[in-house]
Amino acid sequence: MARLQLNNLEKVYGGGFKAVHGINLDVEEGEFMVLVGPSGCAKSTTLRMIAGLEDITGGEVRIGERIVNTLEPGKRGIAMVFQNYALYPHMKVRTNLAFGLRIGGAKKAEAEKAVEEVAKILEIEPLLDRLPKQLSGGQAQRVALGRALIKKPDVFLFDEPLSNLDAKLRASMRVRITELHKRLKKEGMASTVVYVTHDQTEAMTMGDRICVMKDGHIMQVATPKELYDRPQNLFVAGFIGSPEMNVIDGRIDGTAFRTEGQVINLDEALAQRLTARPEQAALGVRPQHLKLAEGDNDALQAQLRSVEFMGHEVYLHALLDGREVTSVASAADYDAMDRSMDMIRLLPEPANIHIFDRESGHNVSLRAQG
Ligand code: ADP
Numbered sequence: 001m002a003r004l005q006l007n008n009l010e011k012v013y014g015g016g017f018k019a020v021h022g023i024n025l026d027v028e029e030g031e032f033m034v035l036v037g038p039s040g041c042a043k044s045t046t047l048r049m050i051a052g053l054e055d056i057t058g059g060e061v062r063i064g065e066r067i068v069n070t071l072e073p074g075k076r077g078i079a080m081v082f083q084n085y086a087l088y089p090h091m092k093v094r095t096n097l098a099f100g101l102r103i104g105g106a107k108k109a110e111a112e113k114a115v116e117e118v119a120k121i122l123e124i125e126p127l128l129d130r131l132p133k134q135l136s137g138g139q140a141q142r143v144a145l146g147r148a149l150i151k152k153p154d155v156f157l158f159d160e161p162l163s164n165l166d167a168k169l170r171a172s173m174r175v176r177i178t179e180l181h182k183r184l185k186k187e188g189m190a191s192t193v194v195y196v197t198h199d200q201t202e203a204m205t206m207g208d209r210i211c212v213m214k215d216g217h218i219m220q221v222a223t224p225k226e227l228y229d230r231p232q233n234l235f236v237a238g239f240i241g242s243p244e245m246n247v248i249d250g251r252i253d254g255t256a257f258r259t260e261g262q263v264i265n266l267d268e269a270l271a272q273r274l275t276a277r278p279e280q281a282a283l284g285v286r287p288q289h290l291k292l293a294e295g296d297n298d299a300l301q302a303q304l305r306s307v308e309f310m311g312h313e314v315y316l317h318a319l320l321d322g323r324e325v326t327s328v329a330s331a332a333d334y335d336a337m338d339r340s341m342d343m344i345r346l347l348p349e350p351a352n353i354h355i356f357d358r359e360s361g362h363n364v365s366l367r368a369q370g
């Protein structure tokens with residue numbers, strides 16, 4: 001277990017392309033940190049620099065007290081699990097697990113004991129004498145996990161390890177990995193984890209904290225709850241949360257937000273905490289906070305386009321001033337709705353409205369923490 005620090009870390013690839021723009025990240029001892037962002041934002045490049053599989057152009061990687069920039073991968077105290085877990089096909093699971101230790105000079109008996117231990121933790125004891133081709137995808141991924149775990153690394157690196165699994169298996173492996181981390185942490189054995197994914201659900205459910213990246217920059221580092229409640233910019237607001245946050249363009253006029261054709265009254269508290277009044281503003285409200293309204297209040301008019309049934313809730317997709325918005329309604333509210341017209345009335349919950357500067361993307365309405 002060790003603290004991991006990235007200080008002004010930079011990567012310029014051979015052709016002169018700058019992939020990582022001087023990022024700073026501090027991962028605490030035993031912390032589960034998720035790097036998330038769209039494909040191409042340099043998650044893998046960052047992870048590979050930590051692992052020592054990619055040269056560092058500028059800045060430093062620190063593991064514990066050491067700067068490891070030029071240390072070879074085998075000496076950094078790390079283990080890595082990839083999307084393609086590539087077990088040795090001709091070796092039994094038992095031998096696959098022990099391989100790294102044996103190469104590192106461990107005695108046979110010592111390696112065997114470690115294999116038994118790891119197999120027990122991952123519940124793969126019955127699989128030890130099988131060949132990789134006799135394993136299901138989920139089982140093979142657990143063996144790959146075991147192969148990394150057996151090294152007792154200070155820092156555990158994952159690069160989209162669940163991407164090849166089907167949705168159901170992915171969900172159960174997600175829980176398994178976080179449970180394992182919690183359990184090992186209790187026993188004082190857990191590694192510090194950096195886990196890369198492009199999937200916001202994986203990030204939200206697994207991370208102690210999440211680092212959101214875009215184009216080689218860090219957009220925000222925070223706990224899942226804070227990212228959801230207090231996104232610092234439009235990018236994070238749109239990337240985190242499902243369905244995606246609604247963004248409505250307009251301008252601020254006193255305590256009102258005016259779109260082309262409609263008015264949204266902002267509550268006093270929100271109007272007061274605006275740190276700026278951008279010329280071109282965007283109002284953000286999550287579909288869960290854009291409610292079906294009744295009666296003649298301040299509701300917005302929108303034209304209902306389509307409805308998705310999700311079981312206990314319903315996603316309503318509508319056009320508001322020509323822009324698509326989504327509202328999550330309870331199935332009961334939807335049933336009770338007057339469906340004779342295609343116009344619906346929507347009301348953003350005043351306490352859950354964000355105001356962004358359209359140009360810079362900054363959230364100028366951040367609520368106090370907590
Ligand atoms: P991610 O893992 O977030 O999808 P990568 O770290 O793989 O992103 O890539 C980040 C950027 O660096 C991309 O634009 C990619 O095309 C570029 N890149 C990755 N590897 C190389 C390389 N070996 N040479 C040049 N550019 C690269």
Ligand code: MG
Nearest residue numbers: 043044045159
């Ligand atoms: Mg990648």
